[in-house]
Amino acid sequence: MEPGHGRFTRGVALLSQPLTLTRLSAPTFWRCEPNWSWVSVELTDHLLWCVLDGRGQLELDGNHQDLSPGVCAVFQPGDAPLATHDPHRRLLVFGMHFETSQYGVAPQPRWGEVMDRELLKALARTSDSSYRRGDALGQRQAELCLEQLIALIWDAVQQPSRRVTDAAVDEVARQLRQDPGRDWSVAEMADRAALSRAQFTRRFVKQFGMSPAQYLIQARIDRAHQLLTESGMTVTQTATALGYTDVPYFSRQYKQRTGRTPSQEH
Structure with missing residues (x-):
């Protein structure tokens, strides 16, 4: 020990x-x-x-x-x-x-x-x-x-080695969860954290165990579950609100991550 x-x-x-x-x-x-x-x-x-x-x-x-x-x-x-x-x-x-x-x-x-x-x-x-x-x-x-x-x-x-850049990456992740329907790009995320795209992606994966793109998808699915079960919004309305132009694609992503189809949540 x-x-x-x-x-x-x-x-x-x-x-x-x-x-x-x-x-x-x-x-x-x-x-x-x-x-x-x-x-x-x-x-x-x-x-x-x-x-x-x-x-x-x-x-x-x-x-x-x-x-x-x-x-x-x-x-x-x-x-x-x-x-x-x-x-x-x-x-x-x-x-x-x-x-x-x-x-x-x-x-x-x-x-x-x-x-x-x-x-x-x-x-x-x-x-x-x-x-x-x-x-x-x-x-x-x-x-x-x-x-x-x-x-x-x-x-x-x-965590004495935790740095200001770690807090900046945390803040970007928080913004993704707050507004997952926005059309985020990795370049914009990196710019908000004052890092290059490569630096930002490395730090993001280290902190969260997944890429920024995968994290954004999960944030959208988490929000979709909330909207479908609590707001009364339809599957199409939910998909559109979260930036999906292809409803079947949204449904496939949803089922991959939750084991249920969006229509089963109503």
């Missing part, structure tokens, strides 16, 4: 269950002052710490990490992190303290780079605004945001 693998497996198992919190502090945003530095005493609770803007350096137990947007950490009791930043590119940090009876919430290493910056910002904003409402539902929403943020950090620790 690789070093740390057992602990990682236990951590993933832990995250598959709701986080048992005994205390959650108010979520906080802070733009660090120009002369700011952080020399923490040993923490007595857990701390979620996410960089949203700026540049700096973080250190824990002799391990160093450059700080930039997307770098997030979960510290545990006993940790004593150190940090500095560039006063001309001041850090904007989101964080909250929390206590839990569960062991192994913090990953090792403590930090990872979350590639989906928009999701990170949205979760931070939602956590903050929900908590400050002061009601039970707001408290629960803040807790759910914390759980999601911790899961994102664990995922980033698990």
Whole structure:
């Protein structure tokens, strides 16, 4: 077994269950002052710490990490992190303290780079605004945001080699699923991911196990099933909506992937 693998497996198992919190502090945003530095005493609770803007350096137990947007950490009791930043590119940090009876919430290493910056910002904003409402539902929403943020950090620790280009390919795949009836070309997909056609196709196959063209067909069939079973649209209407000019061809593709003909779905 690789070093740390057992602990990682236990951590993933832990995250598959709701986080048992005994205390959650108010979520906080802070733009660090120009002369700011952080020399923490040993923490007595857990701390979620996410960089949203700026540049700096973080250190824990002799391990160093450059700080930039997307770098997030979960510290545990006993940790004593150190940090500095560039006063001309001041850090904007989101964080909250929390206590839990569960062991192994913090990953090792403590930090990872979350590639989906928009999701990170949205979760931070939602956590903050929900908590400050002061009601039970707001408290629960803040807790759910914390759980999601911790899961994102664990995922980033698990996949440290994941790059911006991987996120770009993910986004293209998401767009295919959202609008499968569009007349997509591989050239357009590659352009949206800022890659050559060859680079895009290689990365797409690596991430999804099939070519962009096959992925698009599957997205169309998935949407067709939804339209046929939920919308009341006819087979011809469904085929046309999803970009098929040949209804029999659509029916063959549908049956190949579902084992049923489109007419059987009505």
